[in-house]
Amino acid sequence: MTKSNFYGMTLLLAVWVQSTVLGQSGSGGTYYDTPFIQEYAIINTKDLSGLSQQSLASNRSSYVQVLENNQLLHPAGAQFQVWGTLASDQTYLPMAAKKVQAIDSYQGEIVYLDDKSVFANAWAGTLFLKHQLPAARIFEGGSNFDFLISDGKQLQYLSPDTEEVVKLSAPQEILAIQYDPIQEKFWVLSPSKLFQFDQRGKKLIEVASGKNLTSIAFYSPKNELIIGSDSGYFTFDIASKTQSPLVTKIPWTDINVVDTKDDQIWFGTSKGAFALNPDGEISYYFLERWLPGEDVLDISFGKDEVFLLTDKGLSTIVQKEMTLAEKAEYFDEYTQKYHLRNGFNSTLNLYTPGKIETGRLDDSDNDGLWTSMYLASQGFKYAVTKDPETLVQIKQSLMAMDRLFTVNPVDGFPSRSFERSGYIEKLSDPDRWQHAPDPEWDWKSTTSSDEVIGHVFVYAVLAELVEDDWVKNKSIELIDTLMTHIVDNDMYLIDFDGKPTLWGKWNPDYVNNFPIQVGDRKLNSSNIVSMLQTAYHFTGKEKFKEKAFELMDEYGYLENLMRPMEIIGQAGDGSDSYSQMLSEAWNHSDDEMYFVGYWGLYRYAFNEELKAKFKESIVDHWQAERPEKDGLWDIMTALVQPEKFDLEESIWFLQKHPIDLINWSVQNSHRKDLQILEPNFRRQTTSQVLPPSETRVARHNANRFGLDSNGNGRSIYSPGDIWLLPYWMGRYLEVIQ
Structure with a gap:
């Protein structure tokens, strides 16, 4: 949500829910890039209602088959972000005549159970x-x-070493069988009992019980x-023959x-799948980012x-070993391939x-x-890196930013956007668009304060860090x-109609009109001081200083921006309706504006005394933001406090962020493993934030505690601002090597 989205907006800041603060000591230092497991999904669709366990199997080469109505299927036509189907598997001609009733993975190969035998095409048949x-x-x-x-109903033991028929009737319906290679025993599961299969005695020995049991797996680490x-x-300890309480x-x-892979335990449920990791953390896979359907019926494992x-x-679910540098390379290429429009960093909207x-x-x-970000x-x-191709892209996007100023007739006014003429009715917010002096183009008015702080931030970064005369001088x-x-317009951003834009207001009459607990008073003061310092630093013009x-001195902007976050909250009943509207809830767009502005506020402070104050602010x-574990906020804090900025959480954010940035719908509010909080000003829903891989794809101006969203796969957000900015800032600040 941006400052321009007036209606329905919830804004500004208050005390963070104190019970969730992560602790008072952050970890600083440097992260040396090492490989981690990056997951993404490749989807093949088909209506498979009615299938059950042992309908899926794969071999050591990750060749996978699905069994439906005695017929074998395999994936066809799918790749990352391109869904395929399941097609008839005709690889082995004789298989079509077999009445296959179950399939399984065994010693790295696929084995089959039909109405007459257990057999395989591996091991030369x-x-x-x-x-x-x-x-x-x-x-x-x-x-x-x-x-x-x-x-x-019955069990039969088959062995190539003997022709003896070991066959017995079960006292209850048999649901699943599991082999235990350590004890070299078979375990048999019914809806209410767990049995050990005694081959010699030709009997089942009851060892545990439960209600409405469904599945079984052997977990070797324990x-x-x-x-x-x-x-x-629940778990059953084989050595002590004891079962744990039910885990819910x-x-x-x-x-x-349920199935196991190395030290992970995987569960398929009627609402997605989840993996229990050895550190106790849970990874949840639900809806279209990960699955074509909600009901997970079977699990199998390939090589990766x-x-x-x-x-x-x-x-x-592909589990690919990757470094952050490799992820950055992928996202850099992806951004240039799919997200650049006239040089702008844009969302790709999907019409299917x-x-x-x-x-x-x-x-x-x-x-x-x-685009600034x-x-x-x-x-x-x-x-x-001093990469010449990166310099080419910098110039392309900087030209787009420059043209925001020149496409319209207002001196010094940056347009929101521009587009070729003749398409206004098909663009967002048609009433905001104006015809440019050049009849080939139209431009978008009503520019907001969040864009202005972004402009000043990026021009400062380019002017300081990019050794190219045109880039530096243009910035x-x-x-x-x-x-x-x-400055010439009395601290307002003046639009084509001669009036200030809705949010482009830094004049004291506007800023100090808010009660001190309304966040806009603090925010606008912080942003304008940052921007004026930046302007003075690079131009040397005294008017900015x-x-x-x-x-700061005459209108209290220093006091405003130094006001602690703990007092920011709702305006109160005695305040005007506008102030009350602006302080209904915490606004994460404002967080983004603050942190983007902190580059100029701290780095170009007029003196050391101010610099120390700005660091304090x-x-x-940052202390208020820490529970969100937002990688950008943490890494920006390393600018002022490299010894204490939550390095571990920054890397967690970068590693856990999905590479599939399609805005799929997500749901988490039904989960039984979350501690749900009472409604609060911050709109923090849970005691701990979920990893980005389990929540909606969101820019940094969104509430990272949002549990559900209805994206419906209609757009793809750009990694350019979401992921590449914290990563490359971290590289520049040398907290990521």
């Missing part, structure tokens, strides 16, 4: 064990190519069984299937993949959900702001042009 259960649909392999199979049910799971603090308790079979198709090929780059209220990332990148020229317009000191704000 030598695995072939006949059985006597024509309706068999459950099977599990032992250590030596021996298998235990069931039709749900030598235990994981038993799923429709209301959670998990994302969803209606468990269909996790396959999740759902009622609407197959998801391949999820389909990139239907995308169109559209204007936005904040073309200037989003992307362009700043490229400025930091060039300062670190300084634009700082001078914009700030001269504001004089105006800044006038505002910035750190105070």
